[in-house]
Amino acid sequence: MQSYLDFEKPVAELEGKIAELKSLAQTDDAVSISDEVLRLQQRADDALKDIYRKLTPWQKTQVARHPQRPHFSDYCKAMVTEWTPLAGDRKFAEDPAIQAGFGRIDGRPVAILGQEKGNDTESRLKHNFGMARPEGYRKAVRLMEMADRFGLPVVSFVDTAGAYPGIGAEERGQAEAIARSTEKCLELGVPNIALVIGEGGSGGAIAIATANRVLMLEHAIYSVISPEPGAAILFRDAGRAQDMAAAQKITAQDLLSMGIIDAIIEEPIGGAHRKPDVVIAEAKKQIVDFVDNFGDGYGPLEIREHRREKFLAMGTALT
Template structure:
């Protein structure tokens, strides 16, 4: 069943009427209503296109968090073959919030990192809603070390509200683990690509998004803090999250203009949660382009230097 956001109510009303008419159309006694269904479908499609053509930053935040939006596991199923996840950081424990391992993309071996939010109550609790603990970042470092040793490119799928802020995580060195993971992203001599597929929140996202190329889905967000947290800090009122989102420049379009990201992966009207297959196709094209743009003739030093220069240049052209 489709889950609707508040601003999608006009579409919800139209699609509700369509569903009612379709249930009647199966009745042999009902009059032919195909024309009416087709008319309402066209109106619903147009309403959806009109809404998604002018989404506000807060509305994009809601789309990025949509419970039916494809998550890490969906991208693995849709894009990767021979997926072999690895568990544990070899120091403390396994963290299901971070998924890491190896697989093949169109036959090419790649290392894959990502945060998994989960799709049901059970899996959301299992994966801690995609909020990683220190051991998750140390597992990511472990996989990146292996990828670097065997000269395998790294692809990250970023989707987290932020690192887990619990006492236990802080006691086990959350900040240090994030810093080491970010350092490893900068240090490896193999090309890496990060795709922000939903939320890119704070250092929890940056830890695996410090890459040669950073891409965002059209309706994803990327910010130093969530709109709710920012509103709490700025105005002592989390209810002003919408105001914060509208002022933080968290959308893909804003961040591309600032040079924080390198490209936008388009989503059809209605978002990735309505058009998962199309978004998978678009993401696959972006990954293919990235792997083609980094031929094996580039030295490890060139790969590292290009990555370093990319991040050092952020903000240098702003007035």
């Protein structure tokens, strides 16, 4: 069943009428509804296009958080074969918020990292809503070290509101674990690509997104802090999250213009959750193209230097 956001109310009403007419037709064969359904469907499609043509940063934030938006598990299931998961950080515990493992994407062997939010109450609790603890980032470092050793490209799927801020996580060195994971991304002698598929929140995102190539879905967001806590800190009012989202420049379009990301993956009208297969197929195409073509003839030194120069150049055009 389709779930609607607040600003999608006009579309919800039209699609609700369509559903009612179709239900009526099933109970009364004498009722002809095809013309009316087509008319309403066209109105709904036009309304959806109009809404998504002019989304505000806050509305994009809501789309990025949509409960039906495809998560890492959906991408992994659709595009990865011979999936072999890796568990535990060999120091403390397993963290289900970050999934790690090895597999093949269109036959290419790769190492894969993904932040998983979960799709229902049970799985969201299991994966802690995609908010990783230190052991999750240490598991990521473990996977990247293995990828480096065996010469495998690293593919990261970013989707988190941020690293888990709990007391236990801080006691076990959350900041250090994030820093080590970011450092490991920079040190990799193999190519890495990161895709922001939903939320890219704070250091919790950058810890696995410091890559040679960073892509974002059209309605994803990527920020130093989520709008609500950012508003609480800067404006002393979490209710001003809309203002914070606009001020932060967190949309894919803003970030591409500033050189923070490298490309945008278009979403179907209405968001990735309406046609997840289309988005996943395009993401797969982009990954395969990167694995096949990035840095032909590059050795580990050149790959590291490319990544280093990429991040050092960020912001220089704005000064």
